[in-house]
Amino acid sequence: MRQPFADGGAAEVQRLVILWEQHSSQKFSPRYGMQPSNAVQIWAFAHHAAKLSRAVLTLHEAGHDLEAMPLIRQTLELAMNAAWLLISDDGGAALSAVDTKNRRVMFTEVTNLSLADLSAVRDALDAEEARNEQTVTKTRSFQERCSAVSGGAQIYAMWRSLSLYSHATSSVADVYVQSAPEDEGNPYGIKLRLRGGWGQGETWIQVQALMLLLAQIAADDAQRENPSRSKLNAARRRLGVDWKIRRADAK
Known part of the structure; x- marks a missing residue:
């Protein structure tokens, strides 16, 4: 059986961006009974998630994975809000x-x-x-919206991790600091480095792919005929997930 992300996270992001740009975004016909405001925002969120993914790929290819963290965080927000809109009247x-x-x-x-x-x-x-x-x-906080979606609590935990590196925090400062021998000229025992020590690029580019997939699933489920269903099912299999957007309290 093929391992998830066998070609790397960037390749999966690229596939999903192309799927959206060439097919999914071209026509949007909301399913019957869906509130127009919900449908419009689901499409807009999925579309923006694809555009952000282009930017994340550019940063990733340049070795700027830490700098991409705020964009990955926003993509997660777009995906989860789209999923929540799908199940909220x-x-x-x-x-x-x-x-x-x-x-x-x-x-x-x-x-x-x-x-x-x-x-x-x-x-x-x-x-x-x-x-x-x-x-x-139903005006809710982002945490409440995540909790309303099945599996959303786990995704909210990832959002918390992304938030540590999306604001001016000591977590960001720590990336540019390393231990060094203490001496008279360096009483603090630290050394500053121009290039941050960040080895999590592949992990978070995979998260980007997963969140883009979730946003596109929401957009496809919001349509009458699910035009991308077969290709999104193939992406689910490649990425090793079996996501179906439903309420957390659904039985």
Whole structure:
């Protein structure tokens, strides 16, 4: 039996990007009964995941795997949100409501700091947010969205790991530090290095492939005729997963 990722993670990312660009993204017909807001965002998230994957491949080929971590993290977010939208009746409206809240907070801060007068826009968002509170029942944190999808808790744990290297943290600083003999000129016993000691590139490029696959599965499942089903099933077999997007509480 063929081992998963026998050709390496980058080759699998490349295959999935080509599948999306040449076939999956060309026509999108939402399945009957799906909320338009859900369908639009699922397609957009899968499309952006493919575009991010192009950027991740470029960084990987240049040996900049650590620098790709924030892009892999965002791809994971896109894939999980797409999966959640597939199983949530009003998920599209819920994500829009989260965005409205965040924009209102940003406009309020800009106005309060006198950087610009955005009070009129803020007031309009206040009204929109009030409407959202009456109509949207499933506005959830990213962790809650992950937990609602079968297998999502494990993927959220990967997101936490990616987050360590996607912000200005000591984890990033540690990559550029190595132990050195303590002496009068080096009382701290450390040495800084220009090129980080990062040997996890293949692991995370494989995660990129898996998250791109998940995003494309969500986009295919959201369509009436599942146009990429056979090719995505082949990708499942190559990558050693048997993913079916369903609710975590499904029996």
